[in-house]
Amino acid sequence: MSQSLDEIKSALQRAIERAEQTKERGKVAAYIPELAKADPQKAGIAVTLANGETISAGDCNQQTTIQSVSKVFTLALALGTVGDRLWSRVGREPSGSAFDSILQLEHENGVPRNPFVNAGAIVVTDSILTSYQPKEALAQIVSFVRALAEDETIHIDKAVAMSETQTGHRNRALAHYLASHGNLRDEVDLTLGVYFHQCALSMSCVQLSRAGRFLAFGGGLGPQNGQMVSAKRAKRIAAIMLTCGHYDGSGDFAYRVGVPAKSGVSGMILAVVPHIASIAVWSPGLNKHGNSLIGTQMLEQVVNELDWSIF
Structure with a gap:
């Protein structure tokens, strides 16, 4: 990894600051009554690295269902x-x-x-x-x-x-x-x-980014930890995330962000940067495809700024 921890922290903070200034927030998933209560002004992001360290910003510890x-x-x-x-x-x-x-x-x-x-x-x-x-x-x-x-x-x-x-x-x-x-x-x-x-599994961005490590690190929880699934299985799941993880918005997401990711209608997104990090973002407002509007923007900004695209 070429970026320092300070550079990653700064990138996350800038993404949150831009999110806070963005007026268009999308629409929450009102067809599920409990999700209709979500505040579209909320936004969080967390990154977990190979050594298990998690860097986060915004509403990164707020619990929401991952859908x-x-x-x-x-x-x-x-x-x-x-x-x-x-x-x-x-x-x-x-x-x-x-x-x-x-x-x-x-x-x-x-x-x-x-x-x-x-x-x-x-x-x-x-x-x-x-x-x-x-x-x-x-x-x-x-x-x-x-x-x-x-x-x-x-x-x-x-x-x-x-x-x-x-x-x-x-x-x-x-x-x-x-x-x-x-x-x-x-x-x-x-x-x-x-x-x-x-x-209805309830998690924060910090927890989700940590749970997603196995997809970033060949089925394990980092170089020093045990294997959770085979490397082959983790690679194939990540491939399907890239092509199918954002429904009929998957192509646009791959074009704009360029990493495997899976979204949920609560506004959660889990993204994977192979061999580098797992990322979780959350903001409840959705775009027309049912994916987090602000979350996608934050991921695009961070991945591009840190040069983490797989392409």
């Missing part, structure tokens, strides 16, 4: 559970459609385009359930994320999970359509119960 960023962790678990058999049930191609599109699922006979659209993530969760009961599966997901972040305080926000359960009609439609094509092995309500709860 679809959880799909990165469940994909890692599912590949560890069922291996490449997973790819017979879900594709690896960019969607070009909204994350909750049922039209695309219909056109492709119940096989989701990739594991990061909602239908694909539901299949991934269902594949984990083949080895566990729902409570056990959820416990495995939480334990995995806690181990990655080395933080036992990470938990599920039950109020958000309940809010998603009560309003997740489109996800139910996707799950039933998957089931109609034989691409859901467990009962719809059981799979969705785990899915809604995994999306």
Whole structure:
């Protein structure tokens, strides 16, 4: 790494200062009542380096649910559970459609385009359930994320999970359509119960950046720490993050920012700079693709300023 800690700290602070001055904040995900309460003026960023040191700025310690960023962790678990058999049930191609599109699922006979659209993530969760009961599966997901972040305080926000359960009609439609094509092995309500709860994992930018280290450092938590997943698996997950991590805005994100990343409708984004750092940003206001508007701007500024693009 060519940058000093002071240079990284300064870059993060400048990104936060610019975010604070930006008037256009995007729109919060009001279709989930608990997320509608978020303050779009909030913004945080955290970077975790190979030695485990975390540098942060702004509202970096505020807890929020990670929503679809959880799909990165469940994909890692599912590949560890069922291996490449997973790819017979879900594709690896960019969607070009909204994350909750049922039209695309219909056109492709119940096989989701990739594991990061909602239908694909539901299949991934269902594949984990083949080895566990729902409570056990959820416990495995939480334990995995806690181990990655080395933080036992990470938990599920039950109020958000309940809010998603009560309003997740489109996800139910996707799950039933998957089931109609034989691409859901467990009962719809059981799979969705785990899915809604995994999306309600509550973390701060600091915690998320630490949990994302395994993707930046070949499946481990840095040179001196143990291996969490194989280097091959970490590399392939990062590849899908680059091509599919921002739904139908993935191409624009890769063009502007140039690192693998996964977004969530809470305004969280987890980004990976291979061999250098993992980055988490948060700002609740979303752009038209459902990705954090300010978060994307902060990542673009920091990655470009520190010359961290993979291209």
